Amino acid sequence: MRSIYFDHSGTTPVHPAVAEEMYRFLTGDNFGNPSSIHRYGLQIRKKLAEAREKVAQALGADAGEIVFTSGGTESDNMAIHGAAQANKNKGNHIITSAVEHHAVLNTVKALGKAGFDITILPVDQYGMVSVDDVAAAITDKTILITIMHANNEVGTIMPAAEIGRLARERKIIFHVDAVQSFGKIPVNVEDLGADLLSLSGHKIYGPKGVGVLYIRKGIRWRQSLFHGGAQERLRRAGTENIPGIMGLARAVELAVENRDNESARLMGLRDKVIRGLTGSIEDVILTGHPTRRLPNHTSFLFKYIEGESILLSLDMKGIAASTGSACTSRSLEPSHVLTAIGTPPEEAHGSLRITLGKDNTEEDVDYFLEVIKPIVEKLRDMSPLKD
Numbered sequence: 001m002r003s004i005y006f007d008h009s010g011t012t013p014v015h016p017a018v019a020e021e022m023y024r025f026l027t028g029d030n031f032g033n034p035s036s037i038h039r040y041g042l043q044i045r046k047k048l049a050e051a052r053e054k055v056a057q058a059l060g061a062d063a064g065e066i067v068f069t070s071g072g073t074e075s076d077n078m079a080i081h082g083a084a085q086a087n088k089n090k091g092n093h094i095i096t097s098a099v100e101h102h103a104v105l106n107t108v109k110a111l112g113k114a115g116f117d118i119t120i121l122p123v124d125q126y127g128m129v130s131v132d133d134v135a136a137a138i139t140d141k142t143i144l145i146t147i148m149h150a151n152n153e154v155g156t157i158m159p160a161a162e163i164g165r166l167a168r169e170r171k172i173i174f175h176v177d178a179v180q181s182f183g184k185i186p187v188n189v190e191d192l193g194a195d196l197l198s199l200s201g202h203k204i205y206g207p208k209g210v211g212v213l214y215i216r217k218g219i220r221w222r223q224s225l226f227h228g229g230a231q232e233r234l235r236r237a238g239t240e241n242i243p244g245i246m247g248l249a250r251a252v253e254l255a256v257e258n259r260d261n262e263s264a265r266l267m268g269l270r271d272k273v274i275r276g277l278t279g280s281i282e283d284v285i286l287t288g289h290p291t292r293r294l295p296n297h298t299s300f301l302f303k304y305i306e307g308e309s310i311l312l313s314l315d316m317k318g319i320a321a322s323t324g325s326a327c328t329s330r331s332l333e334p335s336h337v338l339t340a341i342g343t344p345p346e347e348a349h350g351s352l353r354i355t356l357g358k359d360n361t362e363e364d365v366d367y368f369l370e371v372i373k374p375i376v377e378k379l380r381d382m383s384p385l386k387d
């Protein structure tokens with residue numbers, strides 16, 4: 001049976017060059033602790049500095065502004081808590097959007113419970129936050145705006161640079177979750193006006209459990225959330241995950257090198273999936289923005305049927321896809337993103353996300369389009385919702 005992976009927004013396979021790089025730091029003499037003074041430590045400290053430089057270059061940042069973390073979730077938590085705690089004498093208002101990843105949304109909500117004043121902005125039918133709404137929400141007490149660069153569930157690219165300009169004018173810290181956009185569209189901290197920016201290794205053919213938090217030099221941000229050693233210039237205590245960081249830095253390098261060609265190729269496949277599904281099956285709606293969306297991302301609502309049933313049937317044909325985000329797919333609650341774009345609950349359960357990646361081909365898409373039609377017809381025939 002064919003085996004096709006169409007869930008690259010969920011996670012990606014580790015690139016062989018990344019695995020090779022990691023292996024070098026799991027074997028031989030490359031086991032040193034970068035905080036040690038002997039040559040084992042010095043050797044790794046040098047490699048860690050090189051990895052930091054590579055990541056900084058890719059983001060248009062300085063190496064001193066890069067902190068390695070345990071992934072996107074930790075970066076988002078650190079960014080938001082760090083900015084909120086360090087600036088609470090200045091104000092207590094935080095702005096975010098209703099379609100953020102839970103790593104952002106739940107962190108902001110937790111601060112709301114702890115006494116911060118929070119604004120969760122609505123989005124339009126494409127999942128886009130409006131710059132005017134952000135401007136209107138700003139008060140004298142606003143200390144942080146946190147808006148994602150691109151949405152994981154519906155692929156919409158947010159007007160992050162415009163929000164960044166606004167934040168800069170009003171001297172408000174701006175955090176961007178760029179976990180989904182990095183490697184697919186340009187991510188530069190100057191162009192985005194980002195003061196804090198999160199990345200994750202496993203969305204870019206790197207390892208799981210490692211990420212990056214960019215912290216602009218000079219912003220008020222609380223020191224490490226963990227109590228412990230002085231690693232990462234006091235910004236993140238704990239011995240660094242060296243194999244993970246080396247793998248991540250290699251993945252970042254590859255992502256930047258391949259981005260333009262690969263994104264153009266994936267956009268062709270993406271549009272073929274969109275045309276193929278909406279053109280040949282009735283009652284299928286594209287969710288997210290039709291054009292301002294990630295080059296590898298498609299997401300749909302299939303009326304009258306459950307996304308889970310489509311997934312299981314696709315799995316039996318060798319195709320791995322997802323409904324909404326991997327993190328919420330075990331919950332029976334309709335996705336907060338689909339709810340925010342105005343999807344009625346009964347329709348939100350019919351979501352399917354096809355996110356393409358480096359090993360996908362035109363033939364994979366042809367095969368998918370061939371098998372999905374009879375699957376949908378069969379499920380609809382059995383559906384009590386369709387009369």
Ligand SMILES: Cc1ncc(COP(=O)(O)O)c(C=O)c1O
Pocket residue numbers: 009010070071072073074076101103148150151152177179180200201202209211325327
């Ligand atoms: C937009 C976004 N932010 C944050 C995360 C969390 O990243 P990690 O899985 O590395 O914790 C994800 C993962 O799905 C994501 O899509």
